[in-house]
């Protein structure tokens with residue numbers, strides 16, 4: 001059986017279908033090197049699932065503790081060579097906004113808990129898999145009856161003026177489809193967390209998005225099988241790490257057609 005298509009590949013397809021092709025060929029396709037302050041901020045945001053506001057716990061102190069722990073654990077989590085001076089500078093950058101973050105996030109905490117983080121999901125039936133940042137559980141009861149599950153993703157870029165980006169909505173839809181398959185319930189909404197801005201945005205997941213995710217899954221499968229997709233007219237080619245190879249492919253193709 002073929003490996004399921006990762007939800008992150010659907011996201012990559014939305015950026016540019018050709019990136020999926022080059023990734024399948026073993027090329028590095030994400031342009032940005034991992035940004036340490038974003039990695040630290042993500043760990044701090046994930047830790048909110050452990051915050052218990054009852055009893056007057058101090059959110060800012062909790063976030064600062066999370067940041068200290070993330071600073072210590074990051075080299076182990078990512079197993080990369082991390083320059084200690086760079087890590088310190090990144091922690092200082094996150095530390096500068098933590099106080100602000102605490103006051104902005106306080107009213108939104110109810111949206112994020114109780115929750116589980118870093119959940120790996122897979123459905124061989126649907127041919128999809130992925131790791132969702134957080135799944136929030138709302139409602140009462142032990143079983144799925146009367147409960148609502150809400151997938152949530154953490155974004156370390158800036159939020160759009162209103163709502164969420166379409167590609168993020170589709171990615172959340174992918175996680176929702178996988179969660180529904182595992183839990184046998186319906187999921188109609190998702191969340192996007194923007195920790196740098198201290199915002200959490202809720203988004204409705206539409207039937208048309210479910211259809212779109214499944215069609216993209218089929219296209220990603222075909223690309224992984226060797227099909228070279230067309231270059232989209234609006235592809236984000238500036239700074240693309242596979243630009244040279246991609247232009248060569250276009251030249252070769254135009255020789256034959």
Ligand code: SF4
Pocket residue numbers: 016017018019022231232235236237238240241242243246247
């Ligand atoms: S160079 Fe442009 S078309 Fe080619 S893979 Fe990169 S973004 Fe896509």
